[in-house]
Amino acid sequence: MSSLRFLAAMLAIPVLGAGAAFHPSVRRYGVLARAAVALAMGTVALTLTGLVLTLAGVAWSLPALAAPPLVVSLALGALWSRSVPEPRPAFRPSRRAAAAAGAVAGLSLLLLGWTFVMSGATSIDYLLFWGVKAARFAQVRGIDVGLLRSFYFGHAVPDYPPAVPIVQAWGALAAGRMPWRLVPVTSALWLAAALPLVCGLLRRRMTDDGAAAVGAFWTTALAASLAASISGGNAEAPLLFFESIAIAGLLVEDGEGEGRFLPALMLAGAALTKVEGSVAALLIVAGAAVRDVVEGRRRVFARSLPLLAPPVLVVCAWFLFQWRMGLQVGYRSHGSLLAVRTEFLATILAWIPRELGAGTYWLSWAIPIAFLVTARPVVSRLFPALFLVGGLFGFLVFDYMHDATDPRERIGWTAPRVSQPALSACILAAGIASLGGARRTHAVRGATAKPPRP
Amino acid sequence: MSGPAPDRARRARLWLAGALVLCLFPLMPRLGRSLREQLRLPATPVDRTHGEWAREWLFLESCQPFLPSNARFTVLAADADTEMALYMMAIGLFPAGQPLPHTYYGMPHPEQAAAAQYSLEYRKSAPENPRARLIARVPDGAIYERPPTP
Numbered sequence: 001m002s003s004l005r006f007l008a009a010m011l012a013i014p015v016l017g018a019g020a021a022f023h024p025s026v027r028r029y030g031v032l033a034r035a036a037v038a039l040a041m042g043t044v045a046l047t048l049t050g051l052v053l054t055l056a057g058v059a060w061s062l063p064a065l066a067a068p069p070l071v072v073s074l075a076l077g078a079l080w081s082r083s084v085p086e087p088r089p090a091f092r093p094s095r096r097a098a099a100a101a102g103a104v105a106g107l108s109l110l111l112l113g114w115t116f117v118m119s120g121a122t123s124i125d126y127l128l129f130w131g132v133k134a135a136r137f138a139q140v141r142g143i144d145v146g147l148l149r150s151f152y153f154g155h156a157v158p159d160y161p162p163a164v165p166i167v168q169a170w171g172a173l174a175a176g177r178m179p180w181r182l183v184p185v186t187s188a189l190w191l192a193a194a195l196p197l198v199c200g201l202l203r204r205r206m207t208d209d210g211a212a213a214v215g216a217f218w219t220t221a222l223a224a225s226l227a228a229s230i231s232g233g234n235a236e237a238p239l240l241f242f243e244s245i246a247i248a249g250l251l252v253e254d255g256e257g258e259g260r261f262l263p264a265l266m267l268a269g270a271a272l273t274k275v276e277g278s279v280a281a282l283l284i285v286a287g288a289a290v291r292d293v294v295e296g297r298r299r300v301f302a303r304s305l306p307l308l309a310p311p312v313l314v315v316c317a318w319f320l321f322q323w324r325m326g327l328q329v330g331y332r333s334h335g336s337l338l339a340v341r342t343e344f345l346a347t348i349l350a351w352i353p354r355e356l357g358a359g360t361y362w363l364s365w366a367i368p369i370a371f372l373v374t375a376r377p378v379v380s381r382l383f384p385a386l387f388l389v390g391g392l393f394g395f396l397v398f399d400y401m402h403d404a405t406d407p408r409e410r411i412g413w414t415a416p417r418v419s420q421p422a423l424s425a426c427i428l429a430a431g432i433a434s435l436g437g438a439r440r441t442h443a444v445r446g447a448t449a450k451p452p453r454p
Numbered sequence: 455m456s457g458p459a460p461d462r463a464r465r466a467r468l469w470l471a472g473a474l475v476l477c478l479f480p481l482m483p484r485l486g487r488s489l490r491e492q493l494r495l496p497a498t499p500v501d502r503t504h505g506e507w508a509r510e511w512l513f514l515e516s517c518q519p520f521l522p523s524n525a526r527f528t529v530l531a532a533d534a535d536t537e538m539a540l541y542m543m544a545i546g547l548f549p550a551g552q553p554l555p556h557t558y559y560g561m562p563h564p565e566q567a568a569a570a571q572y573s574l575e576y577r578k579s580a581p582e583n584p585r586a587r588l589i590a591r592v593p594d595g596a597i598y599e600r601p602p603t604p
Contacts, residue, residue, distance in 0.1 A: 122499040132542070153545070180498075181501075217470070359479055371465070372519050
């Protein structure tokens, strides 16, 4: 029964953020895709509410945590629903494509869910800190500042951003206890929730059949990777949800006139989920800005600012909370920033690729890379994704170069997990390049300034 | 759009074929295992990923009924790594309790453990404190109540 209450609480998160589903830029999508946007908004709002209530000394309860997001959501929903949405035909792939893509994606999600149910891919970090924080937060009905401050909790990375523990604590509050075996299963829900929106975004640059096919591949590759990298119950699935949708949104945007509500919301979610989410947000925003400059779009800075502001603001909120509560402010680094060691560089460069099998003997990488190369795309159009791919691996190499001892073991533990957003970005970029991106022409600028609509 | 429509349709089919191939990888290992084994419900969240941690988790879960929810306790094991693992998991498994580390990252912290009222002893042949009162034996260990420190 407590497991059912936990599940119900997870499924109620989109209700907390339902207002976002009425944003004019979102109303063009289908119900499930809009529910994904509401899930993102609900998660961000729930996390910020958790921080504010603890700061104010108000004990968490389901009504106390739900009321502020609901009020904000209702107000925004009422405001946004007045505007007229851009009409968009329903997502209707051909019967054969829908059946094949649905079967493949459905089977992948089913296998992933089954793996999680059977404890086949539970992250050990879930038992050591993600779930631990959630259980304690639910118990003390707030962020357990005393615990985060304790020297004897240093192993649990108390500086990590709080979205995942707060979301799990929300479920534990509803359940009355932490349902340890069920929580990892909910990791599969993030991937399932993202799929309709990813397809909805992709079809802006390709046929419905193409979007269904790339969506199926994306789901299958990431489901296999989440299982192989043992990511049940940790922050990897929500991070993939936020970053993938942000990238897809930026890859398919029309041009100067389009608002960036959706990617900005997703980047805020990513920054609240993991430290790497902030790094990814910077890389994605940089990629979008450089693409806009290369393509000769105007107001690049003015358009980048609203994209960057939400992730920066939510991270500032977390740091402000740390400061106000007497916690160490900021994120801990792996040693002094510039104290890098070169003696393991060759090992690092050799071992990272070895750990990118993604549960499919590297095929999840090889297939999209083959599509990317053979499509000969206008590379600049893919910068929001490619900056993340390149930047993430650069960041990983730089991070491992801080290790005082042979980093092979740490690479084995972390690279399969941390590389997943790069895999997702690679697939999305390759999908757009092969099925939707304009081919490289002699007159690149002229060909790309106004991308053709499907 | 890239290329003519038939070309795009062919590429979409290739993406689908790729997805189908990827789908086989998580499926293949299951075909070689007995259905009975695959349908066996796990006892811990990490049964099939971290066998040793699963045993330690089960030990802590078995101790739960014998401790007050707000108990101050320490966890003892034969080696520091196991002690650390048990301590880290105990913080979450006993959310109202107060686990106190006997060792932390291999460093002894006897002043912490000394404040514990109970000790959960994992795979130890004899109690750490001979004056401790046995509360219960559980799989892979026992729970003791420690005499008050003078």
